[in-house]
Amino acid sequence: MLFALVTTTVWYRIGNPLKIDNIYVAAVTPLFVIFIDHIIGKIECVLQNEANREGKVIKLVAAWT
Numbered sequence: 001m002l003f004a005l006v007t008t009t010v011w012y013r014i015g016n017p018l019k020i021d022n023i024y025v026a027a028v029t030p031l032f033v034i035f036i037d038h039i040i041g042k043i044e045c046v047l048q049n050e051a052n053r054e055g056k057v058i059k060l061v062a063a064w065t
Helices: 002-013 022-054
Strands: none
Touching: 002 022
């Protein structure tokens, strides 16, 4: 949601480029973030399954800085 807030604010401040209203940007941005999160989750799951088949242990760590 924070990404949607920032994206919408920036879109509004630069004057609605491409003549797309910022309300549409606010509606689509969370969907885009959820979609990307879903894709990344699937990739991590596939990597873990492949590692388990090979007898290797892979730990994926998200570092928040």
